[in-house]
Amino acid sequence: MLPSSPRVVTVRHGRVRPVGSWLYVWIDVDSSAIVHVGGTGHDPELRSYLHVESEDPRLGGVRATVPRFAERDFDVLAFELPDDVERAAAKQALIAHLAEGRPMSTLPGLTEPIVRAIEIHRARAG
Numbered sequence: 001m002l003p004s005s006p007r008v009v010t011v012r013h014g015r016v017r018p019v020g021s022w023l024y025v026w027i028d029v030d031s032s033a034i035v036h037v038g039g040t041g042h043d044p045e046l047r048s049y050l051h052v053e054s055e056d057p058r059l060g061g062v063r064a065t066v067p068r069f070a071e072r073d074f075d076v077l078a079f080e081l082p083d084d085v086e087r088a089a090a091k092q093a094l095i096a097h098l099a100e101g102r103p104m105s106t107l108p109g110l111t112e113p114i115v116r117a118i119e120i121h122r123a124r125a126g
Contacts, residue, residue, distance in 0.1 A: 016042070020080060023091055024047065025037050025118055036065070036066065039090065052069060079117070098115065
């Protein structure tokens with residue numbers, strides 16, 4: 001594939017200005033258990049890298065909270081959010097949906113397809 005146009009990553013006054021918004025779900029490959037749900041404005045690959053490489057628990061949340069993370073395999077499913085959806089609210093709605101097994105009153109149109117995709121991935125992996 002030939003590059004058509006560059007992706008511009010803006011850095012202003014020493015700070016990266018992320019574009020976009022994502023929810024992501026860490027799934028243990030062996031057990032299919034969901035071990036982490038997060039949200040980010042950065043690329044999901046970068047965020048996943050920070051989760052396992054950073055010793056700062058604010059950045060390395062998986063490293064800090066998931067037992068034996070370095071001995072386990074994970075698939076990280078990332079879902080881009082529409083521009084008009086607030087990431088923190090979407091994350092809380094997804095966590096509630098996963099915990100309750102049904103969509104909550106907020107953002108069911110957003111969480112239902114994500115939960116379906118997670119279920120399909122877990123079924124294929126298991």
